Amino acid sequence: xxxxxxxxxxxxxxxxxxxxxxYLHKPSLSKTHEESTNDLTQSLVECQQIIQLILENRLNExxxxxxxxxxxxxxxxxxxxSISFMQAGMTFNQDDIExxxxxxxxTTNMSKKYEPYRPWITFSLxxxxxxxxxxxxxxxxxxEALLIRALLTFIQDQGLFSFISGALKIKECHDLFAKLAKNxxxxxxxxxxxxxxxxxxxxxxxxxxxxxxANLPQRIIRYLEFAGFSGDKDFxxxxxxxxxxxKGLRAPLSALLLLGYHTYAAHIFGNSDGxxxxxxxxxxHYLKKNSTVS
Numbered sequence: 001x002x003x004x005x006x007x008x009x010x011x012x013x014x015x016x017x018x019x020x021x022x023y024l025h026k027p028s029l030s031k032t033h034e035e036s037t038n039d040l041t042q043s044l045v046e047c048q049q050i051i052q053l054i055l056e057n058r059l060n061e062x063x064x065x066x067x068x069x070x071x072x073x074x075x076x077x078x079x080x081x082s083i084s085f086m087q088a089g090m091t092f093n094q095d096d097i098e099x100x101x102x103x104x105x106x107t108t109n110m111s112k113k114y115e116p117y118r119p120w121i122t123f124s125l126x127x128x129x130x131x132x133x134x135x136x137x138x139x140x141x142x143x144e145a146l147l148i149r150a151l152l153t154f155i156q157d158q159g160l161f162s163f164i165s166g167a168l169k170i171k172e173c174h175d176l177f178a179k180l181a182k183n184x185x186x187x188x189x190x191x192x193x194x195x196x197x198x199x200x201x202x203x204x205x206x207x208x209x210x211x212x213x214a215n216l217p218q219r220i221i222r223y224l225e226f227a228g229f230s231g232d233k234d235f236x237x238x239x240x241x242x243x244x245x246x247k248g249l250r251a252p253l254s255a256l257l258l259l260g261y262h263t264y265a266a267h268i269f270g271n272s273d274g275x276x277x278x279x280x281x282x283x284x285h286y287l288k289k290n291s292t293v294s
Contacts, residue, residue, distance in 0.1 A: 037190045040137065043073035044197050047249055050079055055252060055290055063087065070106060074114075074141045075249070077107040085148050089155060097156050104152070107145045114138030133189050136180070140201045143176040147205070174229060177205035193247075200248020207239030208257055215269040237261070237278075244282055255282050 046069070053062040066080035081103040088096040114134050131139070150169035153162050180202045189195035213224060213231025221231065240261075243254035259279050266274035 037133070037194075039073065040134065040194060041191065043075045044193065044249060046072075047075045047079050051249065051252060052290075054083070055286075059083065059086070070103070074107070074110050074138060077103070077110050078141045078144060081107045081145060081148060085152060088152065092155065097152065100152055101149075101156075104145050104149050108142060111138045111142040111145065115142075130188070131183060133194060136183060136188065137194075137198060139176065140180055140198060140205075143173050143180065143205060144201065146173045146176070171227065171229070173205075174209050177202065177209060181206050196247055197249045200243040200246045200250040200254065203239040203243040203246075204250040204254045204257070207236045207243060207254065210236030211240065211257075211261060212236075215265070241278070241282075245285060252286070255286060258282055 050062050050065055053059075053065070063080070063083045066076055066083055069076045070080040071077070081100065084096070084100040084103045088100045115138060146169055150166045150173060153166035153169065156162065184199055184202050186192075186195045186199075189198065209229075210231045211233060213221065213229050214233035214236060216224070216231075224231075237258070240254045240258050244251055244258050259282060262274035262276060262279040264274075
């Protein structure tokens with residue numbers, strides 16, 4: 001049985017100009033677990049500082065910092081890809097789109113280094129392989145990069161082929177987030193901080209997918225359920241709220257998704273008027289956290 005994560009990687013490899021298949025390999029074993037944990041913690045702290053720049057409307061400065069440090073860690077690379085995508089989404093400029101694609105390739109190539117040759121389900125009756133902390137973070141980073149690449153596909157080209165390609169990437173991404181949720185166990189992380197960042201990302205991904213699918217027309221939902229998708233609006237909103245109110249790296253994005261749904265998307269979908277009290281609660285929470293931001 002092939003690894004779902006490895007299958008997903010191949011879909012992004014199709015975008016790569018190099019026809020030779022890149023095989024997954026683990027990082028150098030010379031680095032101890034303690035050193036790896038310290039590197040991860042430091043990277044998460046630095047990325048939070050860069051996100052603060054975005055919240056202060058210093059997007060160009062944040063983009064420059066992530067570009068300079070995209071080789072530093074998985075999270076620096078993912079953050080650079082995310083900010084590049086934000087810029088491409090605002091400008092629709094072809095150069096910005098190409099820059100985002102290159103950034104995403106770099107992110108996925110980095111994430112491959114952490115993925116061992118190990119299936120999600122082991123056939124061994126005597127032992128059960130357990131993913132390490134680094135592997136879990138790498139899977140999450142890859143799932144997010146895959147989602148960004150799928151969304152970028154729709155921006156880049158709105159033809160039939162792009163629609164199918166984007167839909168396949170979204171299906172793989174949906175499966176990855178669902179599997180990551182099953183592995184969201186605090187005991188598998190070296191610190192509360194590390195798990196909180198991971199947890200916020202998993203909740204954001206599953207929350208966004210559930211909310212998006214649940215608000216589609218019923219006729220389309222029936223087809224999606226046949227293809228393996230499922231959506232629960234209340235569950236999606238609850239997951240996004242937990243992520244938004246956390247101290248995790250994805251909390252600000254989860255907050256934006258919640259605000260966008262309650263103040264705009266809910267009216268567009270026509271399913272409800274949105275919960276303005278919840279939206280106001282999120283705004284008040286972030287105003288207190290960022291009291292110096294004008």
